[in-house]
Amino acid sequence: MKLLSVSRLTKSFGGLTAVNSVSFDVQPDTVVGLIGPNGAGKTTVFNLITGIYRADQGEILFKDQSIVNFPTHRIISQGIARTFQTIRLFQNLSALENVLAGCHSQMKSGVLGSLFHTPRQRREEKMALEEAMEALAFVGLDSNALQMARNLSYGKQRLLEIARALATKPSLIILDEPAGGMNEHETWQLVALIGKMKERGITVLLIEHDMSLVMRVCENIVVLEYGSKIAEGPPQEIKTDPRVIQAYLGVEEDD
Amino acid sequence: MEQFLQQLTNGLAVGSIYALIALGYTMVYGVLKLINFAHSELVTLGAYLGLTLLTSLALADRLGPLLGVLLLAVMVMGLIAVVGAMLDRVAYRPLRQSPRLSAVVSALGASIFLQNTIMLIYGARYLNYPHDILPKMTIHMVGIDVPLVRILILCVSILMMGGLFFFIQKTKVGTAIRAAAIDQGAAKLVGIDVNLVVLLVFLVGPALGGAAGLMLGLYYGQINFAMGWSYGLKAFTAAILGGIGNIPGAMLGGLLLGVVEAMGATYISFAWKDAIAFLVLILILIVRPTGLLGERVAEKV
Amino acid sequence: MIQYKTIALIITTGILAVLPQFLNPYWVDVLNNIGIYAILGLSLNIIVGHTGLFNLGHASFFAVGAYTAAILNTQYEIPVLWLIPVCGLSAGLFALIVARPIIHLRGDYLCIVTIGVNEIVRIALINNVFGLTGGSNGIFGIDRPNVFGMTLRTPMEFYYLILAFGAVTIFLFRQLEYSRFGRALNYLREDETAAQGSGINTAHYKLAAFVVGAVWAGMVGNIYAAKMTIISPESFTFWESVIIFVIVILGGSGSIPGVILGAVLVVGLPELFRDLANARMLVFGAAMVGMMIFRTQGLLPQRPRKYTLPQGRRNGEGGE
Numbered sequence: 001m002k003l004l005s006v007s008r009l010t011k012s013f014g015g016l017t018a019v020n021s022v023s024f025d026v027q028p029d030t031v032v033g034l035i036g037p038n039g040a041g042k043t044t045v046f047n048l049i050t051g052i053y054r055a056d057q058g059e060i061l062f063k064d065q066s067i068v069n070f071p072t073h074r075i076i077s078q079g080i081a082r083t084f085q086t087i088r089l090f091q092n093l094s095a096l097e098n099v100l101a102g103c104h105s106q107m108k109s110g111v112l113g114s115l116f117h118t119p120r121q122r123r124e125e126k127m128a129l130e131e132a133m134e135a136l137a138f139v140g141l142d143s144n145a146l147q148m149a150r151n152l153s154y155g156k157q158r159l160l161e162i163a164r165a166l167a168t169k170p171s172l173i174i175l176d177e178p179a180g181g182m183n184e185h186e187t188w189q190l191v192a193l194i195g196k197m198k199e200r201g202i203t204v205l206l207i208e209h210d211m212s213l214v215m216r217v218c219e220n221i222v223v224l225e226y227g228s229k230i231a232e233g234p235p236q237e238i239k240t241d242p243r244v245i246q247a248y249l250g251v252e253e254d255d
Numbered sequence: 256m257e258q259f260l261q262q263l264t265n266g267l268a269v270g271s272i273y274a275l276i277a278l279g280y281t282m283v284y285g286v287l288k289l290i291n292f293a294h295s296e297l298v299t300l301g302a303y304l305g306l307t308l309l310t311s312l313a314l315a316d317r318l319g320p321l322l323g324v325l326l327l328a329v330m331v332m333g334l335i336a337v338v339g340a341m342l343d344r345v346a347y348r349p350l351r352q353s354p355r356l357s358a359v360v361s362a363l364g365a366s367i368f369l370q371n372t373i374m375l376i377y378g379a380r381y382l383n384y385p386h387d388i389l390p391k392m393t394i395h396m397v398g399i400d401v402p403l404v405r406i407l408i409l410c411v412s413i414l415m416m417g418g419l420f421f422f423i424q425k426t427k428v429g430t431a432i433r434a435a436a437i438d439q440g441a442a443k444l445v446g447i448d449v450n451l452v453v454l455l456v457f458l459v460g461p462a463l464g465g466a467a468g469l470m471l472g473l474y475y476g477q478i479n480f481a482m483g484w485s486y487g488l489k490a491f492t493a494a495i496l497g498g499i500g501n502i503p504g505a506m507l508g509g510l511l512l513g514v515v516e517a518m519g520a521t522y523i524s525f526a527w528k529d530a531i532a533f534l535v536l537i538l539i540l541i542v543r544p545t546g547l548l549g550e551r552v553a554e555k556v
Numbered sequence: 557m558i559q560y561k562t563i564a565l566i567i568t569t570g571i572l573a574v575l576p577q578f579l580n581p582y583w584v585d586v587l588n589n590i591g592i593y594a595i596l597g598l599s600l601n602i603i604v605g606h607t608g609l610f611n612l613g614h615a616s617f618f619a620v621g622a623y624t625a626a627i628l629n630t631q632y633e634i635p636v637l638w639l640i641p642v643c644g645l646s647a648g649l650f651a652l653i654v655a656r657p658i659i660h661l662r663g664d665y666l667c668i669v670t671i672g673v674n675e676i677v678r679i680a681l682i683n684n685v686f687g688l689t690g691g692s693n694g695i696f697g698i699d700r701p702n703v704f705g706m707t708l709r710t711p712m713e714f715y716y717l718i719l720a721f722g723a724v725t726i727f728l729f730r731q732l733e734y735s736r737f738g739r740a741l742n743y744l745r746e747d748e749t750a751a752q753g754s755g756i757n758t759a760h761y762k763l764a765a766f767v768v769g770a771v772w773a774g775m776v777g778n779i780y781a782a783k784m785t786i787i788s789p790e791s792f793t794f795w796e797s798v799i800i801f802v803i804v805i806l807g808g809s810g811s812i813p814g815v816i817l818g819a820v821l822v823v824g825l826p827e828l829f830r831d832l833a834n835a836r837m838l839v840f841g842a843a844m845v846g847m848m849i850f851r852t853q854g855l856l857p858q859r860p861r862k863y864t865l866p867q868g869r870r871n872g873e874g875g876e
Contacts, residue, residue: 050753076755088750090743094860101743105755107736111764114735115728121735128736130866145865168755290664346845353852355663356604360805363798364844371838488671488794495668530679533672540665541657 102167270513276490279460295487301468339461498549608745613670621777647774694788808854
């Protein structure tokens with residue numbers, strides 16, 4: 001059984017084909033890496049999966065249901081959550097409220113409930129608060145709950161984005177360069193966190209430039225170059241794949 | 256048919272005035288992402304200064320009508336440009352780093368201030384432009400008699416817009432303005448003096464607005480301290496219609512709006528004239544959310 | 557801390573309750589205007605302050621409410637205050653219909669459309685649309701409202717009606733702030749893409765913000781019509797929308813006390829400067845520029861919400 005299945009996904013901007021007929025599957029309870037040189041179309045694939053861009057062609061199945069070109073909020077409520085490459089927190093709100101945004105799709109109260117604070121609304125609010133705190137604790141930010149997001153360190157902001165995504169109760173979480181801007185210690189914590197997510201039964205799909213991290217945590221790796229898939233397989237195979245070495249790892253070693 | 260052509264030329268003349276004013280909104284918006292609500296008052300001020308200079312210097316008598324009005328236009332444009340630059344210095348520059356809506360309130364405040372200043376100086380009554388400045392002749396073309404002033408306004412506006420277009424597209428300074436409009440940070444990095452660009456925009460835009468004010472005075476013959484706001488609103492509508500920040504868009508939007516309004520007033524209902532203009536705007540925005548020539552920005556995520 | 561707040565609240569309520577007893581009717585009427593604009597400001601605050609949508613046409617919603625009250629009262633003799641919910645609903649429905657096709661427009665495009673809607677409404681009223689609005693003279697002869705058998709006539713009697721409606725508004729809007737709905741609006745304002753990415757239906761909430769703001773403006777329209785007994789298009793111009801907008805931004809976008817203070821200043825101060833006669837508005841304009849320069853965030857900006865964290869969790873290291 002596949003959790004997520006992307007087939008022949010295509011997107012172009014103007015004349016440039018950013019994603020060209022890309023297909024891959026994500027099996028449940030695995031960690032999958034999406035790698036490739038800059039401009040390979042990785043983030044575009046994520047934006048297509050989460051409905052932020054509209055696909056020109058192709059199909060995306062999640063739990064065997066088509067979700068292609070659904071509005072983002074519906075995709076999120078189906079059980080896919082994401083973080084952003086450029087951190088997109090609500091900078092002027094507290095860490096807690098950032099996570100409560102993730103709880104939003106799990107809650108029901110509308111305008112009237114919110115105006116009159118009905119008993120059901122109060123119960124729901126209390127639950128959400130607990131769940132938000134739980135998500136913060138899960139990433140180790142519970143002691144920062146009432147701090148403004150903008151006052152957190154870069155690494156903590158990345159963790160806060162993960163907490164916000166987790167609060168939507170996803171079965172698949174999509175992380176866009178989660179280790180970007182993290183120091184070694186924080187990266188190490190991130191690896192542990194990804195392990196914890198997997199234990200909870202959350203499948204992880206991630207983009208990452210830190211090759212040692214990718215090789216350590218991913219069971220399966222998809223390699224993109226110029227918008228097309230050039231390889232797919234377990235880390236050992238990818239490491240030795242000549243096309244990948246030429247296209248990607250070779251370049252990386254030059255740095 | 257004759258009525259149609261009359262209304263078409265009338266619409267084009269008024270529309271070209273809208274376009275000149277719209278350029279001021281769109282240039283400032285392009286660089287600063289600020290709606291300069293006080294721009295409409297600069298138009299009013301242009302009309303009043305034009306009248307003052309016209310009567311006090313008797314330019315038309317000394318230099319003949321065409322040369323006199325031309326010199327007058329140059330003087331008004333120069334003065335309004337200075338006022339425009341001062342406006343930016345006092346009301347907008349301190350707010351560059353502020354939330355955008357705060358700058359909007361400052362612009363509204365500046366607008367109120369300028370409008371009431373004009374009222375205190377010139378009074379609240381309508382003032383008349385002298386009747387005999389431009390010859391009251393008509394020119395026979397395309398089967399109708401078109402008033403000379405109408406043709407002059409259209410020609411002068413198109414000349415000015417052409418000049419601006421050349422300046423923006425072909426000169427080094429114009430390129431700097433376009434660069435700053437696309438990305439201020441990047442423009443700074445390649446050594447463009449963004450403050451200079453802003454100053455330029457606040458000189459050129461108001462100068463065109465001042466010229467438009469003078470034209471309004473000459474065309475309609477009557478001016479009032481509150482006239483700016485309705486023309487300003489129309490011009491802002493035109494700028495949005497064309498795609499705000501886009502210079503050819505402002506020109507197209509202005510002309511289109513002028514014609515739509517003239518036609519709507521004639522063939523649909525005069526009383527609903529202004530409503531028709533806004534209705535057309537809304538319908539166009541529903542189809543093209545960023546205006547006729549505005550770019551569809553795909554946000555980088 | 558909580559005690560201090562309760563005491564302040566009691567004192568404020570007490571002062572507000574007895575204030576008109578010490579003022580002449582003229583000043584009580586000024587207070588009534590401040591109250592009406594404060595509630596209008598609070599309703600616009602939902603749209604502009606909380607959601608960050610650029611609405612410069614709020615007076616059109618106010619107009620729909622006021623005209624609904626005037627038409628139904630003068631044509632069918634329905635007691636005017638009974639019509640409060642009807643006025644709210646009609647303004648809300650109007651907002652829904654108007655905003656639905658344009659809600660996806662970005663900031664300044666939305667701004668001009670709201671101005672345009674305001675103008676269209678005003679022109680429609682002047683042109684006596686459907687033969688109901690009475691043209692540029694408006695509608696007169698709206699009945700005096702009746703509360704528990706007492707007919708409201710004097711400014712002082714209206715003062716208590718407006719005060720009561722204002723108190724209810726503040727209470728409910730504060731509840732709204734501390735809710736899933738209120739937070740969703742703030743997420744939208746901070747970062748629309750991130751809000752979507754967190755599972756929030758942004759188009760829905762933008763529309764909902766417009767509708768809630770319009771419903772309230774419509775209800776205020778009812779009270780305004782009842783107070784004036786005569787209404788005409790000139791009370792619902794773009795200029796009115798500008799005043800309400802300025803109240804929100806000047807006072808403090810997103811902040812209930814800020815908006816109230818904004819109404820006090822914007823409506824009250826020009827009254828104090830009556831001696832300046834014609835120069836009054838000039839000073840007012842200059843003051844707007846000055847205040848924005850020196851208090852960019854408004855006089856009393858929105859404060860972070862306070863949360864009582866669940867038991868067994870460590871407290872945060874200060875929220876502000």
